[in-house]
Amino acid sequence: MxxxxxxxxxxxxxxxxxxxxxxxxxxxxxxxxxxxxxxxxxxxxxxxxxxxxxxxxxxxxxxxxxxxxxxxxxxxxxxxxxxxxxxxxxxxxxxxxxxxxxxxxxxxxxxxxxxxxxxxxxxxxxxxxxxxxxxxxxxxxxxxxxxxxxxxxxxxxxxxxxxxxxxxxxxxxxxxxxxxxxxxxxxxxxxxxxxxxxLSASRLEVQPVAPVDENTPGRVSLNNTLPYFIGGLGVVMILGGFIYYWQAGRFPSKRPRRRSHSRDESETGDTEHYCPQCGTRAKAGDRFCRTCGARLRHQEG
Missing domain, CATH: 2.60.40.1730 (tricorn interacting facor f3 domain)
Known part of the structure; x- marks a missing residue:
C-alpha cells in the first residue's frame, strides 16, 4: 500500500x-x-x-x-x-x-x-x-x-x-x-x-476643517495689505490732482463773456417821454402817466 x-x-x-x-x-x-x-x-x-x-x-x-x-x-x-x-x-x-x-x-x-x-x-x-x-x-x-x-x-x-x-x-x-x-x-x-x-464606524466623527487664521497658507491678511492699499490710493489721488492743475494751467478758459445790459441802459438809449399834464418822466412802454393818469402823447396818432 x-x-x-x-x-x-x-x-x-x-x-x-x-x-x-x-x-x-x-x-x-x-x-x-x-x-x-x-x-x-x-x-x-x-x-x-x-x-x-x-x-x-x-x-x-x-x-x-x-x-x-x-x-x-x-x-x-x-x-x-x-x-x-x-x-x-x-x-x-x-x-x-x-x-x-x-x-x-x-x-x-x-x-x-x-x-x-x-x-x-x-x-x-x-x-x-x-x-x-x-x-x-x-x-x-x-x-x-x-x-x-x-x-x-x-x-x-x-x-x-x-x-x-x-x-x-x-x-x-x-x-x-x-x-x-x-x-x-x-x-x-x-x-x-x-x-x-x-458600532465604532457609526461613532467616528468627521474631522473638522482647520480654522482659518493669519497663518493659513494662501490666505492674504487684510492687516498686512491695508496700509499698502491706502498708501497707493493716496499716491493716485496726488498724481491725479497734479495732472489736473497742470492741464488747467496750460489751457486757460476761452469761454466768451456775456455782456449784461441793464434796464437803465436800455431805457437811456431810447427817447425820453414826459407826461404832457404833470411833466413826470415816463418809462419805456408806458401808455398812461404813472402819476396823473393822462394819456401819453407818443402813443397817440
Whole structure:
C-alpha cells in the first residue's frame, strides 16, 4: 500500500514539477493581522496585509478563513498602497471547518478581509478566539487590535503593547509574534467589556476643517495689505490732482463773456417821454402817466 502511495505522489511531482517547487518556495515575509471588533458590523472584522516572497509572479496561493466567515474582499498589487481587486481570479472550496480561497496572485502585496461571526457576547462581556493555520511560512507576524468605542478592560492572551490613539480617534494595541513555520497553527484569545451595541464606524466623527487664521497658507491678511492699499490710493489721488492743475494751467478758459445790459441802459438809449399834464418822466412802454393818469402823447396818432 505504501508503495502505491509513494508512486502516486511521485507521479504528481513529475507531472507538475513547477507547481510543487513554487508552493515550496513561497513564503510570507511580513504579515499584519488586524482585528477590529464591532467596527461596521456586530462581528469581528479580520484584515490581512501580507508581503509575499515567490520565485516569480503570477503564482497560485491558498488562503484559509473560518467556514462560518464571510469574505469581504481580496486585493493584489505591487505594494500594499496599490492593491486592487480588479481582474482578480480565484476559486473557493470547503475543507471541514475552513473555507479555502485559491487566488492567482500577480504581485507580492496582498490584502484580504473577512467578517467572523464568532465574536461571543454574554451581557457586556465580549470574547473572541483566533486561529492561524497558514500553508506558508511567515517570517514576521504582527497582530494589531482596534479597541471599540466605549470598550473597557481590553485584554488578550498575547502580550499587548500600546500603540496610542490614531487619527480616527480609536485606541490601538499590537503584539509582535515573529516567525511562524509553515503548517503550524497559532492561536490566541481576546476579551473586553462593552455596555452598548453601538458600532465604532457609526461613532467616528468627521474631522473638522482647520480654522482659518493669519497663518493659513494662501490666505492674504487684510492687516498686512491695508496700509499698502491706502498708501497707493493716496499716491493716485496726488498724481491725479497734479495732472489736473497742470492741464488747467496750460489751457486757460476761452469761454466768451456775456455782456449784461441793464434796464437803465436800455431805457437811456431810447427817447425820453414826459407826461404832457404833470411833466413826470415816463418809462419805456408806458401808455398812461404813472402819476396823473393822462394819456401819453407818443402813443397817440
Amino acid at each position: 505504501r508503495k502505491w502511495v509513494s508512486m502516486i505522489v511521485l507521479g504528481i511531482c513529475l507531472l507538475f514539477p513547477n507547481f510543487a517547487a513554487a508552493q515550496g518556495q513561497i513564503t510570507i515575509r511580513r504579515l499584519d493581522i488586524s482585528l477590529w471588533p464591532e467596527y461596521d458590523r456586530a462581528d469581528m472584522l479580520v484584515i490581512y496585509h501580507a508581503l509575499v516572497n515567490a520565485p516569480s509572479f503570477p503564482v497560485q496561493m491558498d488562503f484559509r478563513i473560518p467556514a462560518t466567515a464571510t469574505l469581504h474582499t481580496i486585493a493584489i498589487g505591487e505594494t500594499l498602497e496599490t492593491v486592487t481587486d480588479q481582474g482578480l481570479e480565484y476559486t473557493t472550496r470547503s475543507e471541514g471547518d475552513w473555507f479555502v480561497l485559491t487566488a492567482n496572485v500577480a504581485g507580492p502585496a496582498i490584502q484580504l478581509e473577512y467578517y467572523d461571526p464568532q465574536l461571543i457576547k454574554e451581557g457586556s462581556t465580549r470574547t473572541f478566539s483566533y486561529e492561524w493555520t497558514g500553508d506558508y511560512a511567515v517570517e514576521d507576524m504582527t497582530v494589531i487590535f482596534q479597541v471599540p468605542f466605549n470598550a473597557t478592560q481590553f485584554t488578550s492572551t498575547l502580550p499587548l503593547q500600546d500603540d496610542g490613539v490614531h487619527l480616527d480617534k480609536m485606541q490601538y494595541y499590537f503584539s509582535k509574534v515573529g516567525a511562524v513555520p509553515a503548517g503550524e497553527s497559532f492561536s490566541f484569545q481576546l476579551s473586553y467589556e462593552k455596555n452598548t451595541n453601538a
